[in-house]
Amino acid sequence: MKLFFYTKSSGKSPILDYIDDLSLKDKTKILACLDSIEQMGFESPRVEFRQIEGKLWEIKIKLSSGGHRIFYVTLAKTRMVLLHVYQKQSQKAPKKEIEIALARIKEVEANEKYYKE
Numbered sequence: 001m002k003l004f005f006y007t008k009s010s011g012k013s014p015i016l017d018y019i020d021d022l023s024l025k026d027k028t029k030i031l032a033c034l035d036s037i038e039q040m041g042f043e044s045p046r047v048e049f050r051q052i053e054g055k056l057w058e059i060k061i062k063l064s065s066g067g068h069r070i071f072y073v074t075l076a077k078t079r080m081v082l083l084h085v086y087q088k089q090s091q092k093a094p095k096k097e098i099e100i101a102l103a104r105i106k107e108v109e110a111n112e113k114y115y116k117e
Contacts, residue, residue, distance in 0.1 A: 071101035
């Protein structure tokens with residue numbers, strides 16, 4: 001599975017910025033989970049995958065400091081675009097977080113050529 005990070009028109013990736021702001025321990029664990037997904041795809045033992053709605057899915061990552069969620073969309077079954085990340089604070093995904101990810105799916109689909117292998 002090839003992972004891509006959603007990038008704004010400014011060239012910044014909100015996902016990478018979020019990860020970069022975490023403690024070294026949490027950053028290392030999240031990057032290890034993403035590497036595991038890249039190597040093993042949906043068979044990765046370190047994470048859970050859950051459908052949110054339509055094409056929008058989430059990766060659940062549990063750490064000692066709390067849970068993190070990364071929304072994503074898959075393109076052509078071999079490409080995963082990480083759209084949005086947040087720290088879990090309740091049972092359900094907050095509507096605001098879902099709306100951000102859904103808007104980004106539209107951008108990704110309109111610019112799919114940038115997410116080629």
